[in-house]
Amino acid sequence: MATSETSAARQQILEIASQLFYQKGTQNVGINEVIAQSGVAKRTLYRHFPSKDDLILEVMQHRANQWIAWFEEAVNSKGGTAKERLLATFDVLQKWYSEPHFRGCPFINVVLEIADASHPAHQVSVQLREKIREYIMQLAAEAGVGDPIAFSQQYLLLIGGASLMATIEGNPTGAQFAKHTLEILIAAS
Amino acid sequence: MATSETSAARQQILEIASQLFYQKGTQNVGINEVIAQSGVAKRTLYRHFPSKDDLILEVMQHRANQWIAWFEEAVNSKGGTAKERLLATFDVLQKWYSEPHFRGCPFINVVLEIADASHPAHQVSVQLREKIREYIMQLAAEAGVGDPIAFSQQYLLLIGGASLMATIEGNPTGAQFAKHTLEILIAAS
DNA sequence: GCTCAAGGAGACAACTCTGTCTCCCTTTGA
DNA sequence: TCAAAGGGAGACAGAGTTGTCTCCTTGAGC
Numbered sequence: 116m117a118t119s120e121t122s123a124a125r126q127q128i129l130e131i132a133s134q135l136f137y138q139k140g141t142q143n144v145g146i147n148e149v150i151a152q153s154g155v156a157k158r159t160l161y162r163h164f165p166s167k168d169d170l171i172l173e174v175m176q177h178r179a180n181q182w183i184a185w186f187e188e189a190v191n192s193k194g195g196t197a198k199e200r201l202l203a204t205f206d207v208l209q210k211w212y213s214e215p216h217f218r219g220c221p222f223i224n225v226v227l228e229i230a231d232a233s234h235p236a237h238q239v240s241v242q243l244r245e246k247i248r249e250y251i252m253q254l255a256a257e258a259g260v261g262d263p264i265a266f267s268q269q270y271l272l273l274i275g276g277a278s279l280m281a282t283i284e285g286n287p288t289g290a291q292f293a294k295h296t297l298e299i300l301i302a303a304s
Numbered sequence: 305m306a307t308s309e310t311s312a313a314r315q316q317i318l319e320i321a322s323q324l325f326y327q328k329g330t331q332n333v334g335i336n337e338v339i340a341q342s343g344v345a346k347r348t349l350y351r352h353f354p355s356k357d358d359l360i361l362e363v364m365q366h367r368a369n370q371w372i373a374w375f376e377e378a379v380n381s382k383g384g385t386a387k388e389r390l391l392a393t394f395d396v397l398q399k400w401y402s403e404p405h406f407r408g409c410p411f412i413n414v415v416l417e418i419a420d421a422s423h424p425a426h427q428v429s430v431q432l433r434e435k436i437r438e439y440i441m442q443l444a445a446e447a448g449v450g451d452p453i454a455f456s457q458q459y460l461l462l463i464g465g466a467s468l469m470a471t472i473e474g475n476p477t478g479a480q481f482a483k484h485t486l487e488i489l490i491a492a493s
Numbered sequence: 494g495c496t497c498a499a500g501g502a503g504a505c506a507a508c509t510c511t512g513t514c515t516c517c518c519t520t521t522g523a
Numbered sequence: 524t525c526a527a528a529g530g531g532a533g534a535c536a537g538a539g540t541t542g543t544c545t546c547c548t549t550g551a552g553c
Binding site: 139140142143219223224226227228230231232237240241244265268269271272273274275276277279280282283284285289292293295296299300302303 | 328329331332408412413415416417419420421426429430433454457458460461462463464465466468469471472473474478481482484485488489491492
């Protein structure tokens with residue numbers, strides 16, 4: 116029997132909502148559109164998700180888990196020294212920015228789309244940033260960077276800046292500027 | 305006689321809308337709230353601004369003009385060498401991030417809040433970024449930086465990253481990380 | 494075979510939003 | 524003096540939103 120957590124309808128709703136929320140923005144997608152695309156009854160959606168905000172939260176949590184796993188895996192599979200992997204992060208990101216349906220970093224998008232800072236989905240993005248920082252800090256320590264904590268903060272600046280450039284100007288090459296900056300930071304440390 | 309461009313009601317609407325849009329987000333402020341706070345009739349608002357999108361556009365254009373003038377003035381008044389002024393930009397920004405009612409960079413906010421990239425207000429932010437870049441490029445050239453164009457792009461990364469950090473984490477100290485990074489970039493050029 | 498949860502279909506309530514419209518008053522320039 | 528424009532107050536249309544409710548069907552485990 117399909118339990119409440121693994122039911123096909125639930126998975127379908129999450130998948131469709133994830134796509135729609137990303138492509139059009141959470142605020143520009145109505146529940147009616149989600150159920151129409153999912154081929155699911157409204158009653159069914161509200162049985163699994165008490166409110167639209169709950170649905171948004173769960174979609175973002177799922178997306179964040181997927182993203183960090185994908186990111187670390189993509190970087191680690193590049194191999195090489197820790198320094199090489201640090202630099203490779205921006206190659207991975209540039210590929211992401213260049214994907215045909217890229218419409219900005221979903222975690223930046225959702226924070227700014229939902230102006231209310233107390234919205235739970237806001238925390239998902241903050242926590243993801245922290246996970247990224249910790250991963251980078253580890254790589255930096257391994258690469259022998261002088262102050263890995265400060266370095267990881269500077270990294271957050273660069274990844275945020277590059278993602279913003281990709282989002283606002285639709286320009287994926289911010290990643291290369293960031294990579295170049297990172298190289299200088301490592302050399303100077 | 306108060307012409308259509310300088311009328312008191314028009315100025316009042318722009319001012320109130322500017323505040324409300326910034327504090328709560330353009331999408332979370334209704335026309336009814338703008339007119340209630342402005343003490344103006346709905347008919348009057350629509351006489352001056354054909355639609356809410358027109359109002360948003362005009363508010364953002366006004367804000368962008370104000371911002372770049374304020375920024376350049378604040379930096380130039382710091383005096384010192386071109387290099388010192390370049391670095392001082394992030395002191396100016398940190399002060400901005402620390403203001404009591406700071407709620408993120410309004411130009412980043414509006415782009416991501418209005419998910420539709422074809423909205424005219426989107427262009428205002430893109431153009432402002434370009435104005436910032438040109439201003440920085442000039443300073444960089446004056447400071448004897450090797451490649452002022454590439455440098456100005458890297459600067460956009462840093463200002464975007466710092467503004468994002470201030471917005472998402474409510475942490476104004478991103479400006480100091482950015483300043484430190486900028487110092488290294490200048491030294492390495 | 495029976496029970497009960499999951500699901501489909503969709504009406505409906507109770508909002509909110511933008512933009513239009515009417516009616517009337519006030520100010521000002523010719 | 525008078526016409527025209529600016530403005531105030533607010534009803535209203537029309538579309539949109541989230542979330543609730545009823546009624547019906549299906550299927551799996553006991």
